[in-house]
Amino acid sequence: MIVRQAANVLDLLEYFSGIQRPASLAQISKDMGWPRSSTFNLISTLIKRGFLYEPKPRGGFYPTPRWLALANEIAAANPLPTQAVDLMQDLAELSGETVWLAAPNGQQAVILAVIQSTHAIRYTADVGKQVPIHLTASGQATMSQMSRQQVSAILKKATFTQYGDGTPMSVPEVEEAIADGLQQGWFSSASAYSQDLGGVSVPLTIDGLHYSITVAGPLFRVEHQMPETALQMHLAIKRHFGSSYMHDNLSNLHALSP
């Protein structure tokens, strides 16, 4: 069951992050398609709790910096290692494509950090976006670090929807993709979940937690250089983490090195 008013709070947060200026009750109500009275209730709750305020009288409502203060404290406790951020930055510059870090989350992989490509035509993903763990390179790369049991637990519940013409459509296909990825040291996908999107992912274990790093962009731009990209990624990881980072399964990544 989805908790509507909880989702509404999130919607509102995203709304303000989008418009980036105060909005009146009526404005919000219209933009969100909520009844005025319901909007009023939600807004007054947020105001009462100090999460929303009226920067100037009759000038509309806007979130207080309290969101930022709390989010900062939360993020400070689980920081992504600066190494990982540096690595991403490095890869973003080398490849010019969008780079992200993802973690497994049940049947999905969540994006925890992104650096957008600077290309005019690029894939845009936001932090918090989720993709099916078994259908995407990002997800498969995280799965490659799990035990056989964990993987099969995920695949048991997996469903298959044809999102693009590269979508794997059966459990064996996914198992094979993971096996291949483990062998060659990197994972790729092409129009698997997002049509016309191609990407290369490598697994990364930090502090015992399993992540994946992905470099992705429009298929026409990335598809012909996946092995080179994978090699770049591998070398970059080595630069930033040494060799200690690697999951046991990944010793064969070395095969990539010249």
Place this chain on the structure above:
Amino acid sequence: MIVRQAANVLDLLEYFSGIQRPASLAQISKDMGWPRSSTFNLISTLIKRGFLYEPKPRGGFYPTPRWLALANEIAAANPLPTQAVDLMQDLAELSGETVWLAAPNGQQAVILAVIQSTHAIRYTADVGKQVPIHLTASGQATMSQMSRQQVSAILKKATFTQYGDGTPMSVPEVEEAIADGLQQGWFSSASAYSQDLGGVSVPLTIDGLHYSITVAGPLFRVEHQMPETALQMHLAIKRHFGSSYMHDNLSNLHALSP
């Protein structure tokens, strides 16, 4: 009407900001006093939306950096001028007490930024905290920048509760406090809303928006030096903003200068 599930989201956010580590469903349910099934619903909603994830399987849930990403975008749009932040920093060092910036918000004043005192015994306020606008120095300082009509609109709806032994208990008392504050260029309170808390506030107009800056601490430490504090504040404001910042009503602040 308070929207319960919206408030629950906020509670959860504050909860994680407090414990700063992943918590299992059962843990959350216990700590929050929510039924397990309700907790489940709320959590799965947040997960589905990419605001919560499971850093490691069976290792509890934790907010994703998406909160931070959104809060950053929101805060970036309405930045408090760096001048104001610098000013606060300056005052915090000079006084050693807690310093905050507040804005009017209906019948309350919201705290938008705080720098905590370094003293062992100090007043602790968080961003987003609200105090009655008519009872506190912070609030009165913001009101002093409003038109006569706006002030009386607020006072018309005002209610009086004796929070401490310095709480003003009638509209005329508040009006007098504002008049006095305008005349001397600063506002003070002592045990008005928080018992044993004393503070000095000065009004501040930035980009046409009305704020107040407050230096506050335990009454025994601050009560005997309020005029000196006010002078320090006034000089600091002059340093950081020049004289242009001042609201028309405040020209008499100059009286403080040596």
Place this chain on the structure above:
DNA sequence: ACTAGGTGTCCACATATGTGGACAAAAGGG
């Protein structure tokens, strides 16, 4: 292997909740 205690998940019903509509007050236009 089996139990005990832990986890997350699901569903039907009672109850708490969202909402249409009516309101007052302010803002804007002629």
Place this chain on the structure above:
DNA sequence: CCCTTTTGTCCACATATGTGGACACCTAGT
């Protein structure tokens, strides 16, 4: 100035929602 529009606010009822309890699964300890 009055009239119109738009603002925020309130309430009673119908309806959408939270929740107790039962379940399946997993882990740890005997």
